[in-house]
Amino acid sequence: MSTRTAVIIGGGVIGLSTAYHLARKNYGKVILLDKGPVGDGASSRAGGIITDLMWSETGVRARVKSLQLYRELSLDLEGYKFQDVGCLNFFEKASYPDREKLFPIYRKLDVPFEVLDAKEMHRRWPALQAPAEIIGVHDPLGGYSEPDEYIPAITRKIKALGVEVREHQQIQDFVLRGGQVRGVVTAQGAIEADAVVSTVHAWTLPVLGELGLSYPIKTFVHQRYVTKPLPAPVKLPAVNANPMGGYVRPATGNRLLVGVETAEREEHRVTAKDWHMSDLTVPAGLKEELYERFVELVPVLAQTSWETEKVGLIMFSMDGEPILGPVAQYPGLFVGTAFHSGGFAYNPVAGMLLAEFVAEGKTSIDVSDFSPERFTSQETQAHLERTLAQKDSIRRRH
Ligand SMILES: Cc1cc2nc3c(=O)[nH]c(=O)nc-3n(C[C@H](O)[C@H](O)[C@H](O)COP(=O)(O)OP(=O)(O)OC[C@H]3O[C@@H](n4cnc5c(N)ncnc54)[C@H](O)[C@@H]3O)c2cc1C
Numbered sequence: 001m002s003t004r005t006a007v008i009i010g011g012g013v014i015g016l017s018t019a020y021h022l023a024r025k026n027y028g029k030v031i032l033l034d035k036g037p038v039g040d041g042a043s044s045r046a047g048g049i050i051t052d053l054m055w056s057e058t059g060v061r062a063r064v065k066s067l068q069l070y071r072e073l074s075l076d077l078e079g080y081k082f083q084d085v086g087c088l089n090f091f092e093k094a095s096y097p098d099r100e101k102l103f104p105i106y107r108k109l110d111v112p113f114e115v116l117d118a119k120e121m122h123r124r125w126p127a128l129q130a131p132a133e134i135i136g137v138h139d140p141l142g143g144y145s146e147p148d149e150y151i152p153a154i155t156r157k158i159k160a161l162g163v164e165v166r167e168h169q170q171i172q173d174f175v176l177r178g179g180q181v182r183g184v185v186t187a188q189g190a191i192e193a194d195a196v197v198s199t200v201h202a203w204t205l206p207v208l209g210e211l212g213l214s215y216p217i218k219t220f221v222h223q224r225y226v227t228k229p230l231p232a233p234v235k236l237p238a239v240n241a242n243p244m245g246g247y248v249r250p251a252t253g254n255r256l257l258v259g260v261e262t263a264e265r266e267e268h269r270v271t272a273k274d275w276h277m278s279d280l281t282v283p284a285g286l287k288e289e290l291y292e293r294f295v296e297l298v299p300v301l302a303q304t305s306w307e308t309e310k311v312g313l314i315m316f317s318m319d320g321e322p323i324l325g326p327v328a329q330y331p332g333l334f335v336g337t338a339f340h341s342g343g344f345a346y347n348p349v350a351g352m353l354l355a356e357f358v359a360e361g362k363t364s365i366d367v368s369d370f371s372p373e374r375f376t377s378q379e380t381q382a383h384l385e386r387t388l389a390q391k392d393s394i395r396r397r398h
Helices: 013-024 057-076 096-100 103-108 118-124 147-160 201-211 286-295 299-303 343-360 377-385
Strands: 005-009 029-033 087-091 114-116 135-139 164-166 171-177 180-186 189-192 195-198 217-227 238-241 246-251 255-261 306-317 323-326 333-337
Touching (some): 005 013, 005 180, 013 147, 013 333, 057 103, 057 147, 057 343, 087 096, 118 135, 147 164, 195 343, 201 306, 217 286, 255 286, 286 299, 323 343, 333 343
Parallel strands (some): 005 195, 029 164, 087 238
Antiparallel strands (some): 114 135, 171 180, 217 255, 217 306, 238 246, 246 255, 323 333
């Protein structure tokens, strides 16, 4: 039995998945800490949509693995099932050529996709009335996960695998020895560790700021709504309706989930370690506007109304790719953050990769494009000094 200890800071889906993979590898003692209950950040607020039709080769390779792992997790996690309804990505005439340029990557990696016109989309999914000019790129392997099923199921599993899940314990600082990170400090005291993995998402700057680390990242408010139940299930894929500024998918209990971005809204900076996402609010009238935007696309929405609203933060790095890997300046420290609006989709593979870095020092997929070391301190500082609205940041969906 290994005597190593790993501490994971943050019990969102990225931290939970890292704990799962470390436990599966029999790494040793694995402790996962969250300042609230698990899932208290963006993860419980997510839409849970996943596609592997990404915009970079590394992204596609990683997501193909995520989709494979999601299917395996459906068998391994009691009470959880990946919803393999497919994922349909919408483009307009202006945005389609950029996506078309990525088709050679999809073909090279054997990732299935189909290009569909509005008529064909309506034939396959009669509930969907896409405007005639919309082009759909269909990912038959995509789909979604319900956060309310997935988070409790993976938490139960990691506990059964021996992971210590310590809730309501906020990391205040790090244990540093000989220039290496050797643990964390909470109000309850110090915890010594061979490896510390930071998966604190929106809190990355205040938490890693304790070590003088910073990254060129921006956080934006994002919201999603679920309807009251409809009389019958609605047959739909998960639809990334980017031209409409949002997305729609079926949800548990004959419901629909619709998410929407607020493109004009300025970034929301998190500066305090004890900040909570329940402090976020949504502009007045957004719910009504959202309904107007989506009722033409999915007319059955007219038969119901919104039941729940969830608001959280999504985070984009300067180049739009995740930040994942070891931190060169501090041996023993690893970071996984900035998964744009696709952290739920990334979590199975992100946890696998972080666990590989921690346990083996190398990964089974080359993710050097995601390296935390890829930004210079000058560009990081310049990026952080600017205040951006979401429309001026890189916008990438799921
Ligand atoms: C409305 C909305 C819809 C979304 N829809 C989708 C979607 O359809 N598909 C998709 O793939 N992604 C989606 N996302 C994005 C996705 O939710 C995130 O990318 C993902 O949940 C990030 O997971 P995480 O584990 O990194 O972060 P989080 O879930 O935020 O977890 C971080 C955890 O760290 C804890 N923490 C912070 N500071 C400390 C500290 N000092 N000590 C201890 N613990 C600490 C927090 O309490 C929190 O629980 C959506 C996001 C939002 C807000």
